[in-house]
Amino acid sequence: MRNRKRPEQLAWLEDLSGREVRVTAVGAGRALIENHTGILEYSPARVLVRCPKGALAVNGRELQLREVRRDALIVAGAIDSVEFPHDSP
């Protein structure tokens, strides 16, 4: 069977599986984190959530969690940085 190579333009479709963590930032004051698997650490300076491929960290000041669901939450506050887990090859 011939191994077809997926076109480069459809690479983003991988994301539709729903297993990848997704972060949507609205300015520097709000970040929606989807597809997490749990809260590991929460402090006003750092929010660490478990992801399928590691842990995602949101660093900032006066951070609060809003609309916390089993697989999604919003981090609100002064967000300085978002650290993604390093994908293992």
Add this chain to the structure above:
Amino acid sequence: MIRLRVKGLMLERLLDRALEKGARFRSVAREGPRAVVVDTDEHGFRALAELCERFSMQYEVVETRGPEALRRLAKRRWTLLPGILLCAVLLFLYTQRIWRIDISFESDRPVEVTEAEVREMLASLGVVPGMEKRDLDTDVLMLDLSAKSEEFSFVGARVKGVRLLVEVAPSLRRRRSTTSTTRATSSQARTASSSR
């Protein structure tokens, strides 16, 4: 919305367990290293409270707002809602009856019939305080009352809330007879004075 403060260690794990149980949190805010303030609904509150009791963690309800607060109030004071319903039903039943009968005489002329007599007439027609509104036909009442006595030149009846307003005007014929009597008396007096 229920706001509660949870104190203890490893609070993230507690939140995680509550999320696994289907809880949802509107807001989570740190209040020191060993406390979080959580805004949640009734289901989330129950899940958190159960976990706190299981793991011997302290929690306290800071405040309740919105429909949840109303629901909790209704639960705490369970007689309140039936009481309001009973009150509404009684008020409805109360307004279905006539409780006062007001009689007014719409004339400056001297009235031959007293208010008590009109009340007696109404009572004889079955119109008494406490009767049901639906049993009363004001048009029929006006006709019956007019037919009951010739003393009235006009009879009006209307229902206003729980009151029956009856307006009567004395008959003009009676006024005329009174006038003729007065005239006769005065002519007799004149005759008597002339004879003297």
